[in-house]
Amino acid sequence: xxxxxxxxxxxxxxxxxxxxxxxxxxxxxxxxxxxxxxxxxxxxxxxxxxxxxxxxxxxxxxxxxxxxxxxxxxxxxxxxxxxxxxxxxxxxxxxxxxxxxxxxxxxxxxxxxxxxxxxxxxxxxxxxxxxxxxxxxxxxxxxxxxxxxxxxxx
Amino acid sequence: xxxxxxxxxxxxxxxxxxxxxxxxxxxxxxxxxxxxxxxxxxxxxxxxxxxxxxxxxxxxxxxxxxxxxxxxxxxxxxxxxxxxxxxxxxxxxxxxxxxxxxxxxxxxxxxxxxxxxxxxxxxxxxxxxxxxxxxxxxxxxxxxxxxxxxxxxxxxxxxxxxxxxxxxxxxxxxxxxxxxxxxxxxxxxxxxxxxxxxxxxxxxxxxxxxxxxxxxxxxxxxxxxxxxxxxxxxxxxxxxxxxxxxxxxxxxxxxxxxxxxxxxxxxxxxxxxxxxxxxxxxxxxxxxxxxxxxxxxxxxxxxxxxxxxxxxxxxxxxxxxxxxxxxxxxxxxxxxxxxxxxxxxxxxxxxxxxxxxxxxxxxxxxxxxxxxxxxxxxxxxxxxxxxxxxxxxxxxxxxxxxxxxxxxxxxxxxxxxxxxxxxxxxxxxxxxxxxxxxxxxxxxxxxxxxxxxxxxxxxxxxxxxxxxxxxxxxxxxxxxxxxxxxxxxxxxxxxxxxxxxxxxxxxxxxxxxxxxxxxxxxxxxxxxx
Numbered sequence: 001x002x003x004x005x006x007x008x009x010x011x012x013x014x015x016x017x018x019x020x021x022x023x024x025x026x027x028x029x030x031x032x033x034x035x036x037x038x039x040x041x042x043x044x045x046x047x048x049x050x051x052x053x054x055x056x057x058x059x060x061x062x063x064x065x066x067x068x069x070x071x072x073x074x075x076x077x078x079x080x081x082x083x084x085x086x087x088x089x090x091x092x093x094x095x096x097x098x099x100x101x102x103x104x105x106x107x108x109x110x111x112x113x114x115x116x117x118x119x120x121x122x123x124x125x126x127x128x129x130x131x132x133x134x135x136x137x138x139x140x141x142x143x144x145x146x147x148x149x150x151x152x153x154x
Numbered sequence: 155x156x157x158x159x160x161x162x163x164x165x166x167x168x169x170x171x172x173x174x175x176x177x178x179x180x181x182x183x184x185x186x187x188x189x190x191x192x193x194x195x196x197x198x199x200x201x202x203x204x205x206x207x208x209x210x211x212x213x214x215x216x217x218x219x220x221x222x223x224x225x226x227x228x229x230x231x232x233x234x235x236x237x238x239x240x241x242x243x244x245x246x247x248x249x250x251x252x253x254x255x256x257x258x259x260x261x262x263x264x265x266x267x268x269x270x271x272x273x274x275x276x277x278x279x280x281x282x283x284x285x286x287x288x289x290x291x292x293x294x295x296x297x298x299x300x301x302x303x304x305x306x307x308x309x310x311x312x313x314x315x316x317x318x319x320x321x322x323x324x325x326x327x328x329x330x331x332x333x334x335x336x337x338x339x340x341x342x343x344x345x346x347x348x349x350x351x352x353x354x355x356x357x358x359x360x361x362x363x364x365x366x367x368x369x370x371x372x373x374x375x376x377x378x379x380x381x382x383x384x385x386x387x388x389x390x391x392x393x394x395x396x397x398x399x400x401x402x403x404x405x406x407x408x409x410x411x412x413x414x415x416x417x418x419x420x421x422x423x424x425x426x427x428x429x430x431x432x433x434x435x436x437x438x439x440x441x442x443x444x445x446x447x448x449x450x451x452x453x454x455x456x457x458x459x460x461x462x463x464x465x466x467x468x469x470x471x472x473x474x475x476x477x478x479x480x481x482x483x484x485x486x487x488x489x490x491x492x493x494x495x496x497x498x499x500x501x502x503x504x505x506x507x508x509x510x511x512x513x514x515x516x517x518x519x520x521x522x523x524x525x526x527x528x529x530x531x532x533x534x535x536x537x538x539x540x541x542x543x544x545x546x547x548x549x550x551x552x553x554x555x556x557x558x559x560x561x562x563x564x565x566x567x568x569x570x571x572x573x574x575x576x577x578x579x580x581x582x583x584x585x586x587x588x589x590x591x592x593x594x595x596x597x598x599x600x601x602x603x604x605x606x607x608x609x610x611x612x613x614x615x616x617x618x619x620x621x622x623x624x625x626x627x628x629x630x631x632x633x634x635x636x637x638x639x640x641x642x643x644x645x646x647x648x649x650x651x652x653x654x655x656x657x658x659x660x661x662x663x664x665x666x667x668x669x670x671x672x673x674x675x676x677x678x679x680x681x682x683x
Contacts, residue, residue: 057600
């Protein structure tokens with residue numbers, strides 16, 4: 001019955017059938033999800049095509065598109081999908097405590113690049129994809145602002 | 155620019171309790187902390203008829219604790235080193251506001267001897283132990299020596315610092331019988347910082363050099379010592395409350411083995427691992443540890459318990475613990491109120507000294523952390539915020555709906571506590587409470603807690619400090635069932651929204667859409683699923 005295509009992490013998902021959504025706090029997006037015998041509270045946030053559903057404490061980003069929006073999104077992603085450089089930036093303001101790579105190093109996807117201490121914790125920054133480290137812009141002991149460029153993967 | 159806020163109008167005055175609990179020990183108390191613990195202390199003050207003064211950095215000008223107190227004093231810019239850790243700024247705020255006492259909460263300056271000294275020198279009362287006690291216990295290595303001398307078992311290992319001379323001398327130094335793997339610790343450390351696991355003696359030289367630099371950077375003191383790694387182990391701590399007249403109450407234990415990065419995620423009391431015999435031993439050891447220092451106020455003595463039921467002293471923390479509420483639920487006592495009374499010189503009552511824990515309590519900590527990404531802290535803004543209620547539930551929160559999360563501080567948002575007649579009922583109550591809890595805007599560790607309350611090891615009470623590492627990792631993958639359910643929720647949400655258009659990509663529920671939805675629900679026009 002739905003005119004929407006639903007996907008999670010870029011893969012199409014067939015929505016579960018037989019569940020009723022009853023709003024507990026419609027303004028906040030809190031609802032009870034029930035199949036007649038089981039029920040649980042969930043949260044849904046978002047608008048348009050981009051939604052986040054929280055189930056049992058876990059946030060799940062969900063894309064809900066019309067056929068037309070889907071075609072447009074695919075075209076956009078195809079044009080932006082390339083093997084060009086990826087800028088790695090600090091997600092939180094903090095202090096660079098260790099740099100695990102040097103310019104020119106070949107790294108695998110998920111490899112630890114550096115460690116940034118923020119909110120009293122040491123967070124590892126990992127490589128978004130395989131490639132070569134370039135334009136390393138920080139050294140250990142250097143404070144960084146949120147969004148500051150750390151290095152580039154080429 | 156004004157540096158203080160005046161009291162908030164006469165309407166707030168009315169809800170201060172007429173002091174039917176007797177004369178308040180202080181007229182006005184300054185809270186030198188933030189977040190949920192500041193809120194907790196402000197609540198205790200209100201019940202005791204004490205005026206509360208919050209302190210806030212620029213990042214916390216609109217924080218919950220800033221709003222809830224009777225008055226609030228700005229103490230500096232966002233970085234903790236210039237605000238919540240600034241002794242000068244806090245003493246000045248206390249004097250400016252006319253406070254008679256300062257409660258330091260936990261963390262920040264709570265165990266800082268220089269701060270306690272400065273408070274006393276300013277003619278104010280420090281809600282905590284004497285500065286000399288903080289000084290003595292701040293050196294973990296010295297504390298190990300005095301506790302061992304008092305006949306309390308300590309983790310096997312060195313009683314003297316381990317020093318690397320860079321010439322390989324560690325290869326031949328006497329390690330006091332420590333076997334590997336071992337744990338390298340900073341004498342000035344605590345809370346899991348400056349700790350390093352050493353797998354083999356050949357790694358020791360390099361580990362000492364690295365950990366020494368880390369400890370020096372973190373604590374200004376690079377002194378290290380080596381302990382036997384106790385594994386598997388449980389982390390069990392004993393709550394103490396003492397007055398200035400020599401009375402000491404031992405208020406049972408808390409089980410704190412659910413940890414990541416040596417920091418706790420869930421605590422319960424009593425510990426499922428502690429037999430009546432071990433409980434008596436732990437209480438006796440805790441008394442002996444407390445007797446090594448001049449102690450009053452609230453404190454916790456932490457122990458490791460090994461698989462054979464042997465216990466070893468870890469450290470004594472002379473402050474309120476994050477998890478103090480667990481003990482409050484099983485004993486019925488208000489530890490914060492008693493800290494304040496004891497600071498003013500009151501004696502512990504017979505009711506406190508004879509307190510007998512009853513039932514079972516569990517606390518889960520709600521952190522803005524992603525348990526699916528190595529519990530990395532997340533920044534952003536809390537969206538929806540719905541906490542559970544009903545029988546046996548307590549929530550100590552430092553935030554509420556639609557609040558930004560300052561990145562400068564610890565990401566603890568709230569503590570959810572449950573109390574029931576026994577452990578199975580408490581676990582069932584916790585499961586029910588988690589099902590009612592909703593936090594939007596940021597990922598929290600709630601998904602970990604949902605998982606934990608269904609784990610056979612947790613249900614059996616058979617778990618140790620490796621639980622998170624061994625069984626959770628980054629958590630289970632999203633199942634097909636969960637994906638299908640999330641897809642259905644999002645599909646229905648969009649399908650019912652009158653606006654099918656993207657609104658700048660912002661992941662915020664649009665008021666009008668939800669209101670319209672509520673109206674449709676109200677008139678009962680429900681589409682079949």
